[in-house]
Amino acid sequence: MDLDSYVAAHAGEWRRLDELARRRRLSGAESDELVERYQRVATHLSVVRTSAPDPSLVAHLSSLLARARTRSAGARVTTWRSVAGFFTERFPGALYRLRWWWLSTLAANVVVTGVMILWLLANPAVEQTLLSPEQVDALVAEDFEDYYSEYAAQEFAAQVWINNAWVSALCLSLGILGLPVVYLLFQNLANLAVIGSIMHRNDEGPHFWGLLLPHGLLELTAIFVAAGVGLRLFWSWVAPGDRTRAASLAREGRTVGTVALGLAAVLLVSGLIEGFVTPSPLPTWARVGIGVVAEVAFLAYVFVLGRAAYARGHDGDLDASLLEDRVATAS
Structure with a gap:
């Protein structure tokens, strides 16, 4: 995979997710957009890890996803x-x-x-x-x-x-x-x-x-x-x-x-x-x-x-959405 081309193709989407994750208030439409872009960027991170595991890019996307996940979760409360x-x-x-x-x-x-x-x-x-x-x-x-x-x-x-x-x-x-x-x-x-x-x-x-x-x-x-x-x-x-x-x-x-x-x-x-x-x-x-x-x-x-x-995949561990993103390192 050409990493530079991949970054150029998706950099705008990453910037938009970063912008949404940093906003103090989100409208309903923006909240939906945040979740949708989070899922797409998570896919991007998976692709980068698999095809071109550049440590700095993986770290950047992991940090971005962590902020977005925290923002989307908000003040999570325990429900019945x-x-x-x-x-x-x-x-x-x-x-x-x-x-x-x-x-x-x-x-x-x-x-x-x-x-x-x-x-x-x-x-x-x-x-x-x-x-x-x-x-x-x-x-x-x-x-x-x-x-x-x-x-x-x-x-x-x-x-x-x-x-x-x-x-x-x-x-x-x-x-x-x-x-x-x-x-x-x-x-x-x-x-x-x-x-x-x-x-x-x-x-x-x-x-x-x-x-x-x-x-x-x-x-x-x-x-x-x-x-x-x-x-x-x-x-x-x-x-x-x-x-x-x-x-x-x-x-x-x-x-x-x-x-x-x-x-x-x-x-x-x-x-x-x-x-x-x-x-x-x-x-x-x-x-x-x-x-x-x-x-x-x-x-x-x-x-x-x-x-x-x-x-169904429940083994006692935390849900994957609550875990930290793992950062790939160069061998």
């Missing part, structure tokens, strides 16, 4: 449509794209927890080094159940939500380092395994699962999602694939933000179940049934809605 779009497209699309990371994390933790409980049951001496006989008796008799009814339901639900959101935030934020996520998971699973083994040893296994499963299915799934996505963030710079490490890390970092916002809503649901359903006088089958319904609804959300959203 954008919120609905987040929960029907961006968040489920992210969960579906990263499904193998968090499903693998979930499966590994379930297996490890089961092995730990069986090992503790086969080695009762370990339990005696962790808790005194009096503490074990108190845990079995009242402490485990009283934990769920010690506070008012709404206060307990808020407390649980904040705590689980904090654990999930740690898994996501520390994911870039990898090992801290594994440590956090081990700490939580070790506590669960110790309590589970003690309850089973004292013939309170059904009671243990009856109190844990109503909220625990969705709650633990959300934490495993956070851990899996955090580990994917770590892997994004270890093995970036066909992207640069910076680009790979940036993409997964933006997706982490998407997942963090979405999980806050998921954990709110599990917190409400833990605050109002787990300690309720409902029969065990009904309480566990509510937990199973919540878990199945979440999985359907991922594998039905999320799969469809991912097929």
Whole structure:
């Protein structure tokens, strides 16, 4: 491509877009023109990058498009449509794209927890080094159940939500380092395994699962999602694939933000179940049934809605119109 001829042919259009982008006020017709010229200049930038990637011209057009995009967006406000779009497209699309990371994390933790409980049951001496006989008796008799009814339901639900959101935030934020996520998971699973083994040893296994499963299915799934996505963030710079490490890390970092916002809503649901359903006088089958319904609804959300959203191009990253234009550099 003859770059000089291309610049001469389109320089007037670029100047016009620059003029519109710098105006303080635009009429309706001028706003439409701004959007139309923005799209055409974006095509011009793509052509230049592909055929004649002159760094100075690419930088100029990228800067022009950035100003035009900011001007066209104006004071963007969050609408109910954008919120609905987040929960029907961006968040489920992210969960579906990263499904193998968090499903693998979930499966590994379930297996490890089961092995730990069986090992503790086969080695009762370990339990005696962790808790005194009096503490074990108190845990079995009242402490485990009283934990769920010690506070008012709404206060307990808020407390649980904040705590689980904090654990999930740690898994996501520390994911870039990898090992801290594994440590956090081990700490939580070790506590669960110790309590589970003690309850089973004292013939309170059904009671243990009856109190844990109503909220625990969705709650633990959300934490495993956070851990899996955090580990994917770590892997994004270890093995970036066909992207640069910076680009790979940036993409997964933006997706982490998407997942963090979405999980806050998921954990709110599990917190409400833990605050109002787990300690309720409902029969065990009904309480566990509510937990199973919540878990199945979440999985359907991922594998039905999320799969469809991912097929439409929603993968948890920001929309391309909100990303910075990438500037080509000479090799």
